[in-house]
Amino acid sequence: MFDNLERSLTVAGTIEEALAAKRQGAAILAGGTWLMRDPRRGVDLPQALVSLHAIAGLKAIYISDDTITIGAAVTHEALGQALLGLAGFEAVALAASSSANPAIRRVATLGGNLCTPGFAAADLLPALLAVDAIVELRATQAPLRMPLACFLANREQVLADAILTSVIISRDIIASAHVRLPLRRAGDYPVAIVSCALSSKGQIQIAVGSVEEVARRWTKLEEAFSREPGGRPASAQIAASLAETCNDFEGRNGIEADGWYRRQVLPTLVRRGLEALSHKEDAR
Numbered sequence: 001m002f003d004n005l006e007r008s009l010t011v012a013g014t015i016e017e018a019l020a021a022k023r024q025g026a027a028i029l030a031g032g033t034w035l036m037r038d039p040r041r042g043v044d045l046p047q048a049l050v051s052l053h054a055i056a057g058l059k060a061i062y063i064s065d066d067t068i069t070i071g072a073a074v075t076h077e078a079l080g081q082a083l084l085g086l087a088g089f090e091a092v093a094l095a096a097s098s099s100a101n102p103a104i105r106r107v108a109t110l111g112g113n114l115c116t117p118g119f120a121a122a123d124l125l126p127a128l129l130a131v132d133a134i135v136e137l138r139a140t141q142a143p144l145r146m147p148l149a150c151f152l153a154n155r156e157q158v159l160a161d162a163i164l165t166s167v168i169i170s171r172d173i174i175a176s177a178h179v180r181l182p183l184r185r186a187g188d189y190p191v192a193i194v195s196c197a198l199s200s201k202g203q204i205q206i207a208v209g210s211v212e213e214v215a216r217r218w219t220k221l222e223e224a225f226s227r228e229p230g231g232r233p234a235s236a237q238i239a240a241s242l243a244e245t246c247n248d249f250e251g252r253n254g255i256e257a258d259g260w261y262r263r264q265v266l267p268t269l270v271r272r273g274l275e276a277l278s279h280k281e282d283a284r
């Protein structure tokens, strides 16, 4: 499975060192849970790697009154623990603590989850899209910020010369929920994911992962919700009915599930998501 090529690994102590190695052609190595399995996917391992694990600032989580800033090298395990019980962050906390398995979560990072090209089932993507997360990148001296949706639309281009350094989430979300459908035959990868969030303006924001190649907000459904009396569906069942009529997803076919199936389970996941959201609201 492995060739006999010599490979190099640089352990960067700063972002500048990591960027310099990247400019020389090194691939970014975070937890390695995806990258090091490249040969299984028939992809050659990169000849040069630059590891981010020694850059202290990338492993930090800052919680202020207004925002939460999460370093790109924070692991799923650390993220799930840090956000546990924080109102509004339930979806991100659950996405981090229910993805993969404990061994993977201990090393897999936020940055790896957001930056892996061609990985449709990333749990953190819909959870972060639902709460309007902003990503911060470094390519030169000045950091660059953009909405996560914008980053995803241009991911390969943006990452050609940049490193993701952090994710910033505003603390104006009242409650959120993350519902995933794993299948044993899918190796426990979720075949469909729905994340929802209730904003301080009373709007319900919904994002879907694993159904199409890249996670996205379900804007057609959000608009249908906002046309309901009171600006949101009166029950989770009504939300599920609206999800059926607004289902504009092109399900992706994969060995673990057909596209029609991923598409078809969405109304049920929406109902479960809205039920979880209202339980969290009631508990406040």
Ligand SMILES: Cc1cc2nc3c(=O)[nH]c(=O)nc-3n(C[C@H](O)[C@H](O)[C@H](O)COP(=O)(O)OP(=O)(O)OC[C@H]3O[C@@H](n4cnc5c(N)ncnc54)[C@H](O)[C@@H]3O)c2cc1C
Pocket (backbone or CB within 6 Å): 027, 028, 029, 030, 031, 032, 033, 034, 035, 036, 037, 052, 072, 073, 098, 099, 100, 101, 104, 107, 108, 109, 110, 111, 112, 113, 114, 115, 116, 117, 119, 121, 122, 123, 124, 159, 162, 163, 164, 165, 188, 189, 190
């Ligand atoms: C058995 C198994 C089960 C899994 N189940 C799930 C699951 O249920 N849900 C889920 O979401 N994921 C799952 N994963 C996928 C994966 O491991 C995670 O998405 C993980 O977050 C990847 O992070 P990493 O730190 O290991 O990334 P790496 O493997 O180190 O890197 C992945 C890619 O991202 C790039 N990269 C990493 N960090 C940065 C950065 N800061 N800036 C720019 N580029 C960067 C790398 O160059 C590489 O291209 C699973 C993986 C395995 C092996």
